[in-house]
Amino acid sequence: xxxxxxxxxxxxxxxxxxxxxxxxxxxxxxxxxxxxxxxxxxxxxxxxxxxxxxxxxxxxxxxxxxxxxxxxxxxxxxxxxxxxxxxxxxxxxxxxxxxxxxxxxxxxxxxxxxxxxxxxxxxxxxxxxxxxxxxxxxxxxxxxxxxxxxxxxxxxxxxxxxxxxxxxxxxxxxxxxxxxxxxxxxxxxxxxxxxxxxxxxxxxxxxxxxxxxxxxxxxxxxxxxxxxxxxxxx
Amino acid sequence: xxxxxxxxxxxxxxxxxxxxxxxxxxxxxxxxxxxxxxxxxxxxxxxxxxxxxxxxxxxxxxxxxxxxxxxxxxxxxxxxxxxxxxxxxxxxxxxxxxxxxxxxxxxxxxxxxxxxxxxxxxxxxxxxxxxxxxxxxxxxxxxxxxxxxxxxxxxxxxxxxxxxxxxxxxxxxxxxxxxxxxxxxxxxxxxxxxxxxxxxxxxxxxxxxxxxxxxxxxxxxxxxxxxxxxxxxxxxxxxxxxxxxxxxxxxxx
Numbered sequence: 001x002x003x004x005x006x007x008x009x010x011x012x013x014x015x016x017x018x019x020x021x022x023x024x025x026x027x028x029x030x031x032x033x034x035x036x037x038x039x040x041x042x043x044x045x046x047x048x049x050x051x052x053x054x055x056x057x058x059x060x061x062x063x064x065x066x067x068x069x070x071x072x073x074x075x076x077x078x079x080x081x082x083x084x085x086x087x088x089x090x091x092x093x094x095x096x097x098x099x100x101x102x103x104x105x106x107x108x109x110x111x112x113x114x115x116x117x118x119x120x121x122x123x124x125x126x127x128x129x130x131x132x133x134x135x136x137x138x139x140x141x142x143x144x145x146x147x148x149x150x151x152x153x154x155x156x157x158x159x160x161x162x163x164x165x166x167x168x169x170x171x172x173x174x175x176x177x178x179x180x181x182x183x184x185x186x187x188x189x190x191x192x193x194x195x196x197x198x199x200x201x202x203x204x205x206x207x208x209x210x211x212x213x214x215x216x217x218x219x220x221x222x223x224x225x226x227x228x229x230x231x232x233x234x
Numbered sequence: 235x236x237x238x239x240x241x242x243x244x245x246x247x248x249x250x251x252x253x254x255x256x257x258x259x260x261x262x263x264x265x266x267x268x269x270x271x272x273x274x275x276x277x278x279x280x281x282x283x284x285x286x287x288x289x290x291x292x293x294x295x296x297x298x299x300x301x302x303x304x305x306x307x308x309x310x311x312x313x314x315x316x317x318x319x320x321x322x323x324x325x326x327x328x329x330x331x332x333x334x335x336x337x338x339x340x341x342x343x344x345x346x347x348x349x350x351x352x353x354x355x356x357x358x359x360x361x362x363x364x365x366x367x368x369x370x371x372x373x374x375x376x377x378x379x380x381x382x383x384x385x386x387x388x389x390x391x392x393x394x395x396x397x398x399x400x401x402x403x404x405x406x407x408x409x410x411x412x413x414x415x416x417x418x419x420x421x422x423x424x425x426x427x428x429x430x431x432x433x434x435x436x437x438x439x440x441x442x443x444x445x446x447x448x449x450x451x452x453x454x455x456x457x458x459x460x461x462x463x464x465x466x467x468x469x470x471x472x473x474x475x476x477x478x479x480x481x482x483x484x485x486x487x
Binding site: 047050051052071072073075076078080082084086087088089090091099100102103104105145 | 245248249251252253255256260263264325326327329330332333334335336337
């Protein structure tokens, strides 16, 4: 069974159908790139998948647990960094990660925090409050809380948004290192990210899945990815 | 293979305590806590002395000190409670908290009790007042203890209202103002001026029933040394109804 199983998800905000009959599944070892214009339903799909929002219809199953019927078990197997990587600004990076580890009931939280700081190269800012960090560090803090429990499923909403090329490279490097053991979904605007990071592409527009295929097939659609993107999302 | 050994389902208590500790410590991460504690003490003591004339009264008792606590809590409980959910919404951390393996109820309980304990710590700092009265005279210690219990329960009731206000908005300022106004009404109910207004409109029995809904009417027995079931139930009902309603509001997001 796949680590992520989404079937016939529906979500409306008032009269607007943000997510329409979305279905897909993700296996261990896959890194799925979520592509789509702003407001296409990428973030909403992620919020449904992580149990933050309740679907109007359909189901989302994470590591065998339905996120609506068994939310705590599903969330224990899930790492999620929402758009903009929110964090408790007044806490230091170490305190924040420690809180995440304790809330998740991890054994030996201090060791987990130390390992995660190292993995995400956050050691030098560990004692700084999150509010004082640059955007690059903030995004990495958001990433760090999502991987502190080494989850089977990792969902990242625009993890490289606003980063400089070096920082983007760094985030991709960490992601690639752990991807083989996980099912990963990454949303992005950056088409080049697909080639560098993903094994599979799902294009979402107007709340619908417009295309779901391997990276190789997607790249064969044309030399100019921008044009491919425009055609698929029109 | 669907289970990851590194992602245990946490014990329900773990999340509650983690939230409670973080929230309680959170008050002291900003200067707000110290300002709050100073303001509470300054007002609690100066109201008792300058408005309540506790010294001139010449009686070794704290009833004139507790007399003003509904006013203090009406103002300060919303100040401390404003951040409960509004701050989570503003920072966007609510989306983290609610996608971590914790139920909304565990998170809400942790937050609420942290805030209540914080208000309790403000109350504890006024204990020298009680010691002074004990030193200068021979007060009934039981009455002082019941006064403190009543004041703490009254703080919880105001906090319950503040929690609802905080769950409804992402602005701490709006949460504070609406919470304060709601508490303010509960303080006014039971005060002389307000009673006269009511007497003009309702029968005497009705006015008495309405007065029982006010904070002061329920705190009064505690300041006389009585820990009665009815006022205790009143404060706890308001506190937990507020907690429950605010949690439902957050759950419906």
